[in-house]
Amino acid sequence: MHTSKLFDVIIVGAGPAGLSSAIYTGRAKLNTLVLEKSMPGGQILMTDWVENYPGFPEGVAPFSLMEDFRKQAEKFGAEIETAEVNRVDKQDSQWQIVCGERKYLTHALIIATGSNHRKLEVPGEKELTGRGVSYCATCDGAFFRDKIVGVAGGGSFAFTEAIFLTKFAREVKLIHRRAQFRGEKILQDRATRNDKISFVLDTIIEKINGGEKLKSLTIKDVKTNKVSELSLDGIFVSIGMDPNTGFLNSLLDLNEKGEIVVTKGMAASKPGIYAAGDVTDACSKQVATAVGSGVEAAIAADEYIQNM
Numbered sequence: 001m002h003t004s005k006l007f008d009v010i011i012v013g014a015g016p017a018g019l020s021s022a023i024y025t026g027r028a029k030l031n032t033l034v035l036e037k038s039m040p041g042g043q044i045l046m047t048d049w050v051e052n053y054p055g056f057p058e059g060v061a062p063f064s065l066m067e068d069f070r071k072q073a074e075k076f077g078a079e080i081e082t083a084e085v086n087r088v089d090k091q092d093s094q095w096q097i098v099c100g101e102r103k104y105l106t107h108a109l110i111i112a113t114g115s116n117h118r119k120l121e122v123p124g125e126k127e128l129t130g131r132g133v134s135y136c137a138t139c140d141g142a143f144f145r146d147k148i149v150g151v152a153g154g155g156s157f158a159f160t161e162a163i164f165l166t167k168f169a170r171e172v173k174l175i176h177r178r179a180q181f182r183g184e185k186i187l188q189d190r191a192t193r194n195d196k197i198s199f200v201l202d203t204i205i206e207k208i209n210g211g212e213k214l215k216s217l218t219i220k221d222v223k224t225n226k227v228s229e230l231s232l233d234g235i236f237v238s239i240g241m242d243p244n245t246g247f248l249n250s251l252l253d254l255n256e257k258g259e260i261v262v263t264k265g266m267a268a269s270k271p272g273i274y275a276a277g278d279v280t281d282a283c284s285k286q287v288a289t290a291v292g293s294g295v296e297a298a299i300a301a302d303e304y305i306q307n308m
């Protein structure tokens with residue numbers, strides 16, 4: 001019979017939350033495995049500079065910051081493996097973590113799977129992704145040198161993306177369904193002062209048009225209901241994130257946004273399972289809060305194991 005390897009703690013996701021948990025569980029001498037489906041570092045790698053992570057008055061490059069998180073976790077003995085977790089099952093008093101053919105057992109589980117870009121869900125979006133539709137200015141901005149691009153959204157990420165795109169694009173149009181913004185005031189001020197950025201407000205995107213490449217958007221003014229065509233070379237969709245909880249198959253309590261509901265110590269609704277970072281209902285979607293919650297979850301998981 002095939003026996004799965006047993007760990008003290010398995011952490012799903014190697015973003016700021018998961019790697020912070022791994023530093024603490026590793027240092028607590030718990031046998032720790034981190035499962036990450038892509039590159040360690042998480043979604044902060046999608047931006048080029050972080051200004052608000054404490055301890056770096058001049059800001060810090062996310063790649064070097066997250067590389068140091070990873071090194072610190074490995075220094076304390078955490079193993080990091082590339083694998084996508086597809087399922088979690090109860091197995092006696094332990095949890096079985098399923099990654100395709102691979103299976104692992106663990107006493108405690110920390111879910112730190114973050115979130116993924118929300119889609120506009122309009123005709124043409126899927127077909128033109130990679131051909132004018134993008135979800136990451138840092139990844140794709142350089143393809144739009146001297147072009148006209150749009151950014152869909154009105155939160156901090158949309159402003160960050162718009163400001164970043166002015167490095168390359170001739171013109172950046174921020175398209176938002178309301179006239180008020182949710183984003184941080186400092187970013188709004190920077191965007192408003194930037195001559196390359198203009199605003200298309202009270203407007204929704206109904207369709208993305210093009211063949212080989214994106215050519216225009218069909219937009220609707222929500223106040224007048226007037227539908228028109230806006231010519232663009234690219235659209236960056238920054239309308240929010242959805243938590244990565246699909247693989248849990250209703251195992252844990254989620255809120256109406258699909259975030260894992262946690263209580264003290266980042267405990268989820270099943271014994272031995274903790275959650276940290278953007279995937280939870282308790283974090284304000286920042287690196288610093290993801291780090292703090294990852295540490296909380298690790299300390300609680302350690303206590304759980306000591307009391308077993």
Ligand SMILES: Cc1cc2nc3c(=O)[nH]c(=O)nc-3n(C[C@H](O)[C@H](O)[C@H](O)COP(=O)(O)OP(=O)(O)OC[C@H]3O[C@@H](n4cnc5c(N)ncnc54)[C@H](O)[C@@H]3O)c2cc1C
Pocket residue numbers: 012013014015016017018035036037038039040041042043044045046047049050051052053083084085086112113114115157160244247276277278279284285286287288290
């Ligand atoms: C463009 C952009 C700019 C940002 N700028 C800032 C900023 O300036 N300051 C700031 O504080 N925050 C910023 N943020 C937010 C910050 O990146 C997040 O709050 C933070 O990364 C959340 O960390 P996390 O560990 O919870 O999740 P994530 O960083 O999302 O990491 C989750 C990890 O889990 C992995 N994963 C998901 N599902 C599975 C699975 N089934 N199996 C295995 N692995 C899985 C993912 O691949 C990912 O690596 C920005 C985000 C974006 C997108």
